Amino acid sequence: MDPATLLSATAVLGGVGLTFGVLIAAANKKLKVHEDPRIDDVAGMLPGANCGACGAAGCRAFAERLVQRKAEPVGCTVSSPDGHKAIAAYLGVDAGTAVKRVARLLCAGGADVAVQRAAYVGHASCAAAAAVAGGGKGCTWGCLGLADCARACSFGAITMDRNGLPRVDPAKCTACGDCVEACPKDLFVVLPETRRLLVQCKSRMVGDPVTALCRVGCTGCGLCAVDADPGLVSIVDGLAVVDAGKDDTGNVKATKRCPTGAIAWVEGAQAFAGPPAAAREGATLR
Amino acid sequence: MFRAARATFRHGVHPPEHKELTGAAPIRRMPFPSEVVLPVRQHAGKPAQVVVKPGDHVERGDVVAQADGFVSSPVHASATGTVTDVGWWPHPDGSSCPAVRVAVEAHSSQIARERRVPDWKGLSPEQIVRAVQDAGVVGLGGAAFPTHVKLVPPKDATITTVLLNGCECEPFLTTDHRLMAEQPERVMHGVRIMMRALGVPKAVVGIERNKPDAIDAMTAARPTDLDVTVLPLTVKYPQGAEKMLIEAVLGVEVPSGRLPMHVGVVVQNVASAATIAEVFETGQPLVERVVTVTGRGVRRPGNYVVPVGTKLADVLEFCGGLTEDAREIVFGGPMMGVAQGRLDVPLTKGTTGVVVLTDADVRADDALPCIRCARCLDACPVYLNPSTLGQLARVERWEDMERAHLADCMLCGCCSYVCPSRIPLSQLFAVGRGMLKRRRATP
Numbered sequence A: 001m002d003p004a005t006l007l008s009a010t011a012v013l014g015g016v017g018l019t020f021g022v023l024i025a026a027a028n029k030k031l032k033v034h035e036d037p038r039i040d041d042v043a044g045m046l047p048g049a050n051c052g053a054c055g056a057a058g059c060r061a062f063a064e065r066l067v068q069r070k071a072e073p074v075g076c077t078v079s080s081p082d083g084h085k086a087i088a089a090y091l092g093v094d095a096g097t098a099v100k101r102v103a104r105l106l107c108a109g110g111a112d113v114a115v116q117r118a119a120y121v122g123h124a125s126c127a128a129a130a131a132v133a134g135g136g137k138g139c140t141w142g143c144l145g146l147a148d149c150a151r152a153c154s155f156g157a158i159t160m161d162r163n164g165l166p167r168v169d170p171a172k173c174t175a176c177g178d179c180v181e182a183c184p185k186d187l188f189v190v191l192p193e194t195r196r197l198l199v200q201c202k203s204r205m206v207g208d209p210v211t212a213l214c215r216v217g218c219t220g221c222g223l224c225a226v227d228a229d230p231g232l233v234s235i236v237d238g239l240a241v242v243d244a245g246k247d248d249t250g251n252v253k254a255t256k257r258c259p260t261g262a263i264a265w266v267e268g269a270q271a272f273a274g275p276p277a278a279a280r281e282g283a284t285l286r
Numbered sequence B: 001m002f003r004a005a006r007a008t009f010r011h012g013v014h015p016p017e018h019k020e021l022t023g024a025a026p027i028r029r030m031p032f033p034s035e036v037v038l039p040v041r042q043h044a045g046k047p048a049q050v051v052v053k054p055g056d057h058v059e060r061g062d063v064v065a066q067a068d069g070f071v072s073s074p075v076h077a078s079a080t081g082t083v084t085d086v087g088w089w090p091h092p093d094g095s096s097c098p099a100v101r102v103a104v105e106a107h108s109s110q111i112a113r114e115r116r117v118p119d120w121k122g123l124s125p126e127q128i129v130r131a132v133q134d135a136g137v138v139g140l141g142g143a144a145f146p147t148h149v150k151l152v153p154p155k156d157a158t159i160t161t162v163l164l165n166g167c168e169c170e171p172f173l174t175t176d177h178r179l180m181a182e183q184p185e186r187v188m189h190g191v192r193i194m195m196r197a198l199g200v201p202k203a204v205v206g207i208e209r210n211k212p213d214a215i216d217a218m219t220a221a222r223p224t225d226l227d228v229t230v231l232p233l234t235v236k237y238p239q240g241a242e243k244m245l246i247e248a249v250l251g252v253e254v255p256s257g258r259l260p261m262h263v264g265v266v267v268q269n270v271a272s273a274a275t276i277a278e279v280f281e282t283g284q285p286l287v288e289r290v291v292t293v294t295g296r297g298v299r300r301p302g303n304y305v306v307p308v309g310t311k312l313a314d315v316l317e318f319c320g321g322l323t324e325d326a327r328e329i330v331f332g333g334p335m336m337g338v339a340q341g342r343l344d345v346p347l348t349k350g351t352t353g354v355v356v357l358t359d360a361d362v363r364a365d366d367a368l369p370c371i372r373c374a375r376c377l378d379a380c381p382v383y384l385n386p387s388t389l390g391q392l393a394r395v396e397r398w399e400d401m402e403r404a405h406l407a408d409c410m411l412c413g414c415c416s417y418v419c420p421s422r423i424p425l426s427q428l429f430a431v432g433r434g435m436l437k438r439r440r441a442t443p
Helices: A003-030 A037-045 A059-067 A081-091 A126-130 A148-152 A178-182 A208-213 A223-227 B125-134 B175-182 B184-198 B212-220 B242-250 B270-282 B312-318 B375-379 B386-394 B398-403 B414-418 B425-441
Strands: A101-105 A158-160 A166-168 A188-192 A197-199 A233-236 A239-242 A263-265 B035-039 B063-066 B081-090 B096-104 B161-166 B202-208 B227-233 B265-269 B288-294 B302-307 B326-331 B353-358
Touching (some): A037 A059, A037 A081, A059 A081, A101 A166, A126 B425, A148 A158, A148 A178, A197 A239, B125 B270, B175 B270, B175 B288, B184 B202, B184 B270, B202 B212, B265 B270, B312 B353, B386 B398, B386 B425
Parallel strands (some): B161 B202, B202 B227, B288 B353
Antiparallel strands (some): A158 A166, B035 B096, B081 B096
16 A cells, blocks of 8 residues: 555544544633532442432432531431541531431231231232232231332341231331332331331221221220320321320330230331230220 | 224234123113112212211212312212211222212112203203213213213314214123113213213214124114214224224324324213213113123123122122132223222222133233233234333333333233233333322322
């Protein structure tokens, strides 16, 4: 081949490359966006789970808010206290204080205490089962036990027990709310871990029809409302409801006379203890 | 304008019809049960509001729950008796729903009170619509959309045709078939009233060719003074879907996201038409409907007039009970119906049939991986890609499903029916719809 052709091709391509290179270099100088280098550092100190429990769109977005002092390090529910301290020290701010929040299941009706009316056969997902006549469980409000919540949990905090109920490990739970969204029966709530008084039932039915389907269901009898501090518990549409705005300290007494054990005093993980002894013996539940 | 040569839509499937079980069985009346349960949610739209309390005496046709707004429908007592309870009761859709329980009076003649029935010829369209709503008439084809709403088209739509849906394309079901064959005059009378309410000059009745006696009866009953055509259609599922029927009869496609009225058509079920006729003949509101009880799992299949709110157990008992090998009970047809998990659910206004399938009919297979054979694409009547949608559903990418036009899916089940890998596609789509609705509801 003619050396001149080779040379001219090299020169033209080289020239084009040089021109655009200079242009890009100039643009880079002119259009440079100054970003606080601390954002990258803080993002590196965050867990990187992108769970969204802090309210930001992801860990980097939360890092930006931290640097801008719009959030406190404890806002990250996944980091350990040491992690919070490290970020606080790096940014020269206070780590802040936060009450740990955990996901709680509002159903205690496992396979041992709740009636199954029909067998669901098919795609193993609560959402899919719920679309087929509610999934076959006697109680239409109850947990279907096909583990949509456990699959949704990014932190392995939810395991299914032998009665088909999800157990939340408070140590692993970051209160991100993924289980709340995953449950087709809306059985999860995220509550401060210090909330002890919990109605583990969502059935709106009243009296014997409830216990015919589930031995630990809330019959709406109102004993807890009588025994608790005035105004703390009320019966709304057949279901005991604990006022989230009121302090429940010292109200373990509200659970003592519950004929089914639907209202529970929860310390740490939920227990799902089953019905009280009187109910187990088949006493009439009123 | 009609392209009668085709007389069907594109795509779709041909499931076995199984209509031989009840297709020749005349409509019979089922005796009143000892109790009826009337859920407040028996129609699409806002649930009705209960207006009775325990202890009240109600007569057949009395209002027990009134409509809450325009897109809502009242519920009437389907039998004379005493209200025993107003509370939560299992609903055929699998949830619980507030319901009025009525203990039916034993030995009652069940003759409704005397009612003043206005002469429909003297009524304005608004008054007709009002009377239809007050009678609690909803679409009896299964979706239970309040009929009166479809009789009031929006200002920007010009309705040219009333399309009567006599397809009954679901396997097993024969309610519309028997109604058209036995009471064609009543159906035609309802058509006449609907044409008056809408001010529309033309009506077409679409009937699939597997119901020749219905086609003959309806053709003979055609009013001579009005432009009413009876059009035999090629048998195919899901021809009874509104948009498919419009394509089959008028050769027009309803655009994605639009309604039939945007192409100038109002589609009503033939049974709804017959109910409207009844409202203006005797004043009886929608308190009973024809239900096909069928399937090889029930001992005495047939077409029965059943009071709304009759419990499934009472219906099955009247039909001789279940056979030994009965396995699954479905409300509606097997393609789109909902499997039932309990026997105390009431039959509602939208319950077209009770199909009892046996062990031999039901096969629970595990889903296998998609082999990309594209049979679902050839079956889908609205030209979606069920294969892709199914794979997105498997990995829970609901928003991507929405972008793949999940909203156009009517859950007809054609894709699930043809899938050789037995992937429960339409069930996954129903899940996707539910999840998207939940996400929209949470801020």
